[in-house]
Amino acid sequence: MEMDVLLFCLMGGIVSADTDSAWQSMVSQPLISCSIAGILMGDLVLGSVVGMLLQLPYLAEMPVGGARVSLGNMGVFISAGLAVKLNQIFPGQTNLILLFTVLYGVALSRLTIPFQNWSRRFNLVLLRKADLAAEHGNVAKISRLNYLGVLNSLFFGILFSAIFFFLGKYIMQSAIISFPFKISLxxxxxxxxxxxxxxxxxxxxxxxxxxxxxxxxxxxxxxxxxxxxx
Incomplete structure (x- = not known):
């Protein structure tokens, strides 16, 4: 695996953890996460463009409490990384690449809701164990469970980013090659x-x-x- 892709996947873990179980800062917002993806993959401008284009629609989703929303932050983050990587492979097809990656990111956000539900169920199990530990005054166990929840989100984000980055790259490379001419869009x-x-x-x-x-x-x-x- 190339170093830029490896760092990109690790950053995906941070974006996932920032959304669900730790920090909850601006890092998981598309405008920020996509810009970071652009830096890691070698094109800050294109990454920022993806983040800017999808920041406003993403605001429609507010993952408050137990609300079931799509994985918009992860889908957009992967879109930005794919856009930069594909633009390096197919220079001059930037707008076509943007179209494909944005559609892929939106579809990915919706189709992968079950993954989010699984992660939440796991964290809910940890929460119940933490409640029991609190009743017995076991502070050390509460801390361990908290760290385990963060690690769960990190691992989930890394694995999610790796799988769907390479899947998207394979699909979109084939799609772009199938076009016999350049489309400016x-x-x-x-x-x-x-x-x-x-x-x-x-x-x-x-x-x-x-x-x-x-x-x-x-x-x-x-x-x-x-x-x-x-």
Whole structure:
């Protein structure tokens, strides 16, 4: 495994732990995690672009309490790493790569919800054991269980990042090669930004995620129209 990919997977563990069991800082937010992914993989600018494009839609998901949400942070993080790696392999196809990686990241976030549920169930078992330890005043055991929960999230994030990074790389390399010509897709970024703005606009008005994709689509169309005119 290449050193940049190894560091990328290790960072995936930190992003996972930051979301679930430790710190809960800004590191797991797409704008930050994708920029770090870009640095590790050799292209800060492209990594930041992925983070910027997907930061706004990600705000629709608030993993509060036991809420069942997708693994948006991990999906976006892997998207950024893949975008940089594929752009190094296929220079000049940046927008097509962005399209593929963003779609892959969103799909990955939704399809891998069972992995998140498994991780939460494991941490719930640890929590119950910690409650029993607290009843007996066993502080040392509580500390060990806390560290075990963090290690669980770290290991989960590392393994998750490695598996789906290489899977995505294989799938998207085949997809890009299958295109016999270069596709510029000049309207891709305004479209994604429009979807993100639409998401935030709907949440601001309704304070809910219900049907926010509809307003996102409308805003995307408006963004495309503006770019087309000017």
């Amino acid at each position: 000049p309207f891709l970024k305004p479209t994604l930004l429009g979807a993100g703005l639409g998401t935030m606009f709907w949440l601001f008005l309704k304070r809910t995620t219900f049907r926010y994709t509809l307003i996102g689509t409308v805003m995307s169309a408006v963004a495309l129209l503006i770019v087309w005119i000017y």
